[in-house]
Amino acid sequence: MTITSETVIGQNSTLADAVKDRASARYLFGLALFLATTIPFIAAALKYAFPNFVAISVQQVVMFLAGIHVPLTAYLFFDPKIRKYMVQRPIALIGGPILIFGICFLVFLSTWKSRETGHAWPAVYFMLAVLTWNFWHFGKQNIGVYSFFRISQSLSAAAPVERNLILFGSALGTLAIFHVAGAGYIKLYAHNETFPVLSTIYGYVGSSAKILQYALLAFVIGYASFNWQRFTWKSAVVFLLCANFFFPQFLTMDKPDWAVVFACSSLSHGAQYCVFLGSHAAQYQKDQTEGGMPPPSSRIGSIVMCAIIVVMAAFLGEVLLYNTFIPKDYFSTLAAKAFGRGDMVAAVVDSVMIGILLTYFWLDSFFWRFKKPEPRQWMLNRYAFLFNSRKQ
Numbered sequence: 432m433t434i435t436s437e438t439v440i441g442q443n444s445t446l447a448d449a450v451k452d453r454a455s456a457r458y459l460f461g462l463a464l465f466l467a468t469t470i471p472f473i474a475a476a477l478k479y480a481f482p483n484f485v486a487i488s489v490q491q492v493v494m495f496l497a498g499i500h501v502p503l504t505a506y507l508f509f510d511p512k513i514r515k516y517m518v519q520r521p522i523a524l525i526g527g528p529i530l531i532f533g534i535c536f537l538v539f540l541s542t543w544k545s546r547e548t549g550h551a552w553p554a555v556y557f558m559l560a561v562l563t564w565n566f567w568h569f570g571k572q573n574i575g576v577y578s579f580f581r582i583s584q585s586l587s588a589a590a591p592v593e594r595n596l597i598l599f600g601s602a603l604g605t606l607a608i609f610h611v612a613g614a615g616y617i618k619l620y621a622h623n624e625t626f627p628v629l630s631t632i633y634g635y636v637g638s639s640a641k642i643l644q645y646a647l648l649a650f651v652i653g654y655a656s657f658n659w660q661r662f663t664w665k666s667a668v669v670f671l672l673c674a675n676f677f678f679p680q681f682l683t684m685d686k687p688d689w690a691v692v693f694a695c696s697s698l699s700h701g702a703q704y705c706v707f708l709g710s711h712a713a714q715y716q717k718d719q720t721e722g723g724m725p726p727p728s729s730r731i732g733s734i735v736m737c738a739i740i741v742v743m744a745a746f747l748g749e750v751l752l753y754n755t756f757i758p759k760d761y762f763s764t765l766a767a768k769a770f771g772r773g774d775m776v777a778a779v780v781d782s783v784m785i786g787i788l789l790t791y792f793w794l795d796s797f798f799w800r801f802k803k804p805e806p807r808q809w810m811l812n813r814y815a816f817l818f819n820s821r822k823q
Contacts, residue, residue, distance in 0.1 A: 456816045460710050461583035464576055465665060467702035468672045474695035475679035500701035501791050506708055507798060512809045519805065520797070527793050532786040536779075542620070543778035549623035555616045561785060562612050563605045566677070568792045569700045570601020573673035575799055576703050580669045582817045587661070596654070596674045600647055603640050604677035610637030611684050637684060644681045651675060711813050 507513045517524040542551035574597050578589045613633035617626055651674045655667045662670065680696065683689040800806045811818050 456710070456713070457583045457585075460706065460817065461580055461665070463706040463709075464580050464583070464703060465669060467699055467706060468573070468576060468669060468676075470699035470702065471676070471679045471692060471696040472672060475682055475692050479682075500704040500708075501788060503705065503708055504791050504794060506712075510711075510809075510813070512805075512812070513798060516798075516805050516809065524794065524797055528786075528790040531789045531793060532782070535782040535786040535789070539778040539782045539785075540775065543775050546620055546778075549621055551620040552624045552626075554620040555624075555626070555629075558616045558620070559609060559612065561789065562608050564789070564792055566604040566608045567601055568795070569696065570597065570604050570676060571796075572700060572703060572799075573597050573601070573676050575707075575801070577670055577673040578801075579707075579814070579817065581666055584663055584666055586663070586666055590661070592654070593670060593674075596647070596651055597670075597676075600644075600674045600676060603644050603647065604680065606636050606640035607644075607677055607680045607684055609633050610640065611680075611689060641681050641684070644675070644678060648675050648678060710816075 538553060538557045542554045545551040546554065574589070574594050577593070577597060581587070581589055610633045613626075613629060617624070617629075651671055655662060655670060659667075676696070676699075679692045680689065683692045797803075798806060799810070801810060
């Protein structure tokens with residue numbers, strides 16, 4: 432083979448294009464994460480400046496967009512490495528979700544009669560545990576967001592103290608939701624029961640957590656200032672937002688605006704997750720050893736559209752039709768006539784919905800666990816456009 436100058440130029444051009452494409456992918460990935468993480472903070476600021484900024488209808492749209500990311504976890508099942516990992520750990524990744532659904536059905540089906548009379552106290556504790564896990568999941572994801580953002584900026588790895596500060600902020604978030612939701616769940620499931628100890632605890636917990644949240648905010652600002660050489664201005668902002676992700680919740684925890692801020696926090700979390708899935712699809716390269724299912728990139732469009740159509744149909748049915756053109760409780764009344772147990776139908780629906788949510792939390796805690804060898808190799812392979820530029 433004769434190597435001509437044209438060949439060298441062509442090879443150099445191809446290499447330059449590859450480097451340029453990889454740098455562009457890193458930039459877009461970092462920018463998308465940055466924007467997604469700012470959502471609850473911008474929403475809280477706008478609510479203070481313009482109290483009517485987010486109307487109820489807009490809030491429902493926000494919750495709809497936030498909820499899309501949960502069924503999108505199914506997209507990862509089309510990745511051969513994920514399926515192989517699940518087969519290698521069948522007890523945790525197959526048996527675990529089955530157990531979760533079993534617990535959900537046990538709780539809701541065993542309390543559907545007592546809920547009508549306001550004595551379903553087990554459901555109160557169960558739903559508090561669900562919402563606590565929900566916020567813990569939100570916060571833990573921010574460790575990955577911050578770590579991957581630093582990588583996208585070609586910076587060194589997140590320091591242990593930085594990860595621990597984000598983790599501490601996650602714990603404070605669970606205390607905030609415990610304070611806010613305690614009374615609501617009592618009213619919903621067990622309004623005829625008394626919870627003197629629980630009521631006292633969530634009152635003190637909220638006050639203590641708010642003080643600790645302000646202390647965390649000050650400490651993170653001080654840490655970033657004293658260690659400025661570790662940061663660019665963008666990584667410093669992302670660190671500040673990730674460590675204090677629930678700060679807007681504390682600002683509004685005793686106000687009606689809390690629901691709006693919670694919706695925007697959910698949207699932010701979902702947007703962050705979609706950045707990871709979108710980057711996975713866009714940068715996917717099938718290994719020669721992989722067989723079976725076609726690569727995710729060939730199916731992402733249909734999966735996303737199916738999820739959006741299903742959720743959109745439910746959203747439109749709830750917001751635009753139900754209680755407007757269709758009488759309230761119309762469908763539950765039909766179900767009650769068909770089964771003779773309307774409350775049990777509602778309990779089954781609750782079991783399925785909460786089961787899906789908790790299964791998503793459970794699987795995500797394994798799929799994205801970087802310290803474990805299998806997920807680490809999967810992420811290094813699927814996000815090579817980030818890790819190949821990483822500073823040690």
